[in-house]
Amino acid sequence: MPDYAVLDAALTRVGVPFTKEESMAAHTSFKIGGPADRFLRIADAAALSAALRALREAAVPYFVLGNGSNLLVPDEGLRGAVLALEGSFKAVELTGSGRLLCGSGASLASICAFARSNALTGLEFAWGIPGSLGGALYMNAGAYGGEMKQVVSRVWFLEPDGTPASLAGEALCFGYRTSAFTNTKRVITKAELQLESGAEAEIAVKMDDLMQRRKSKQPVELPSAGSVFKRPEGHFAGSLIESCGLKGCAVGGACVSEKHAGFIVNRGGATCADVEKLIEHIQETVLRETGVQLEPEIRRVRL
Incomplete structure (x- = not known):
């Protein structure tokens, strides 16, 4: 069983800063997710090694957080530790x-x-x-x-x-x-x-061109987790979803983007449950209408 008292003492001893009950909605591009039991800010390789030893000693599971741009975190949060690599890792x-x-x-x-x-x-x-x-x-x-x-x-x-x-x-x-x-x-x-x-x-011209293409075709103005589904062989997920009339389809605050059907956006107050139900509905509809099974690209975080 996880022993947070042991973990907290070990982290304090080695100087790794942490917070309790950190909202993951503040750390994901989807703006969705409940609290993590512990949120560790790791400044360098030595701190990372010390943190991993402490986590192992306390039997606390962990997840390494990047920019949080391809993640779906449960509404109930994460029963474990989230590691944010900062400092020299940047x-x-x-x-x-x-x-x-x-x-x-x-x-x-x-x-x-x-x-x-x-x-x-x-x-x-x-x-x-x-x-x-x-x-x-x-x-x-x-x-x-x-x-x-x-x-x-x-x-x-x-x-x-x-x-x-x-x-x-x-x-x-x-x-x-x-x-x-x-x-x-x-x-x-x-x-x-x-x-x-x-x-x-x-190089600058090419980068600017790609950025403009991205902004014109993707719903960058609303919280999302990027492309929801992997590209099925011989198809494009967004095109399949659009062909099934699912643009604008919503469950709670989660909605298939009107701009690009391959994205689900948080139009306000979306929950993880909303997104998961919408993903399931999209998969079922596309499979029924086209015979193609869509596989999620978004990473559902589970500890």
């Missing part, structure tokens, strides 16, 4: 010809901007993806014909017992929205990206 540096060493807590936006300012091309596709590097690696995030597997050369992480390790090349097992980290308790700490030299002005 660092981005140039280490060689076209090589960036990036902390897993760094936002894709900050890494893209750094690459642009150093005239490095290859990461433009990620401009506008609202996630952290760690989350992007976890699911091999991608957009507009690009994906993380194209630019990542090595990833460092901690095993659940705190043992440091790294993977490179094919061992990263990147696939469509999956990687060697998917459905594991490994904690990604940093990654090396290999980019190519380019012209800063051309």
Whole structure:
């Protein structure tokens, strides 16, 4: 059984700051989610190792939070600890010809901007993806014909017992929205990206174009968790959903976007239950009308 007294004492002893009953709605792009029993702010690798030891000692399950942009957190919250990687985990540096060493807590936006300012091309596709590097690696995030597997050369992480390790090349097992980290308790700490030299002005033009396309086609003005479903083979989820007349379909405060049917938006007061019921209704309708089974891309957080 989880022993929070043991956890709190251990975290206090090693200087890892934490809060109790932290609302996860404040930490997700969907603005949905109940309180987490403990919310830990991790500043560096030493603090992360200490926190993992404390969690193991206290038998408290954990979840590593990125930017919270692809998550659906239960209304009842999370019975465990949420780890937010901050401080040195947000660092981005140039280490060689076209090589960036990036902390897993760094936002894709900050890494893209750094690459642009150093005239490095290859990461433009990620401009506008609202996630952290760690989350992007976890699911091999991608957009507009690009994906993380194209630019990542090595990833460092901690095993659940705190043992440091790294993977490179094919061992990263990147696939469509999956990687060697998917459905594991490994904690990604940093990654090396290999980019190519380019012209800063051309890189900026491409990034601006992709951002404008994103803003014109996606409901960025309302809280969402990005694309709800993975792309079914031979189809586009949004097109299938729209063809079934589901644009604007709502359950409580959750609604299929009128702008892009592949998104569910929080139009005000949506709950996790609302979203889950709407996802189920979409899946059932699309399967009945088209014979295609939609698989969620959104990550439902369970500890």
